Amino acid sequence: MKDTFGNGLTVTSQAALQHYEQAVDAQLHAWPGVLKSLDAALAHAPDFALAHALTALVLATFGQTVQARAALGQAQTCSQKALPREQSYVELVTHIVEGRAGDALAKVIEHATFYPADALAASPALGAYGLFAFSGQADHNALRHSFTEAMAPHYPDDFAWLMAYRGWARIELGQVDEGLAMAQRAIALRPANGHNAHIVLHGLSESANPVAVLDFMEAWLPGYPDHALMWGHLQWHAALAEIEFGRLDAAVARLLGPITEYLPRGLPFMGLVDTVALMWRLGLRGANALPWSAAQSHAERHFPGGSNVFGELHLSMLGAARRDRNAVGASLRRLEIINERGHGGAPVAMRFAQGLMAMLDADADAVREHLTASGMNAVRLGGSHVQRQIVEQTLQACRLPPIN
DSSP states (O other): OBOTTSOBOOOOOHHHHHHHHHHHHHHHTTOSOHHHHHHHHHHHOTTOHHHHHHHHHHHHHTTOHHHHHHHHHHHHHHGGGSOHHHHHHHHHHHHHHTTOHHHHHHHHHHHHHHOTTOHHHHGGGTSTTSTTGGGOOTTHHHHHHHHHHHHGGGSOTTOHHHHHHHHHHHHHTTOHHHHHHHHHHHHHHOOOOHHHHHHHHHHHHHTTOHHHHHHHHHHHGGGSOTTSTTHHHHHHHHHHHHHHTTOHHHHHHHIIIIIHHHGGGSOHHHHHHHHHHHHHHHHHTTOOOOOHHHHHHHHHHHOTTOOOHHHHHHHHHHHHHTTOHHHHHHHHHHHHHHHHTTOTTHHHHHHHHHHHHHHHTTOHHHHHHHHHHHHHTGGGGOSOHHHHHHHHHHHHHOSOOOOO
C-alpha cells in the first residue's frame, strides 16, 4: 500500500490507511483531529509504526511527555518490521521527542535525500518554530529556502502545502512580495490551512499592511475551529496589527479575551511566547493592567526547568517584567548550559537577558551594549523576523514595561 505521496507502507488495513491519511493531512495543515484520526487508525492496525510515531510527536508538542514516550516506545517496537522509510521516520521522531534538535535536523535532511516526497517528515523543519529556525545558525533562512526548493520537483506544481512553505522561506529572506504571492495562491488552492493562514499574515505584516492583516483575519478566521493549533497565534498577529494602528485598548482586549482564553488548549510553548511577547510590546508602549501573573503561572506549570533558546528569551522577559532578578538569573544560567553545548543562539539570548538584568540595575550603558550586541545576531534566536523585532524594540525603548 502507498500513501498520498506515493510512499510505501507496511500497513495492510485500508481503513487504517484512510484514518492515517486524514491525520497526516490535519497535521500538515494545522487542522483539528490529528489524534482522533490516529486513534482510529491504530484501532484497525495496532502495529502501525507511523501512526504511533505521529502520535508521539503530537503529544510531545503539547507537553505530554509521559504519553509521548509511551507512544514512541510502541513506534520503535513496531518499526522493527517496517520499511526503511518508516524506520527512518521513527528515528526522526525519536530525536525530537528526546530533545535532540540538532540530530533531528540532520535526520530530516538525510531522510529527504532518500525520500523527498515525504512531506510529513519534512514538516518539523519548516515553521517559525521548526528545526531550521531553532538550529542557532545565522543562515537558517537560506538553508530552509534551499531545502524547500529541492523538494519542489518531487511534488505537483499546484501542491498548496509546499507552495506555502516556499513562500514562507522567501518572506523570511526578505523577498516579501514574491513569497506573499505564493502563500496567497496556495491558500486560494487550499483554504483550510492554518499554517498557510499564518504565512499570509507574516507576509502582510512584513509588507507593513495592518489593514490587510485585520481584513484577512475577519475573512478567514471564522472558518477555523477555535481549538485548532494556530488559532491563538493568529489572534496574536491581529493584536500586533492593532498596536501598529496605536489601538492599544483593542490589542489588550484580544490579549485578555481570545488569546488568554485559548492558552489552556493551545501549545504550551506557543502560549508562553505569544503572551509574554505581546504583553512586553504593549508594556513598552505604556499599557497597564497586563496579566503577567497568568503568564507566570503558565510558565511554572509547563516550563519549570526552562526551555530552548527562544523560550528562555521570553522567560527572561517574563522575569524582568515582574522585576524578578532571580528568574532572569536562572534563565541566564540555563542559557550558559545551552551555550556550552554549542548552540549558536544561546550567546545572543544571553546578551539580551544581560541587558534586561542591566535594566533592573538601572545601568543604561550596559543595557545599550548588551541589547545592541543581541540585535546584531538576533537571527540566530530563531522564530520569525516579526518575533525577533522585539529585540530592536526593547533597545529603542531601553526600559522595562510598567509593573502592575
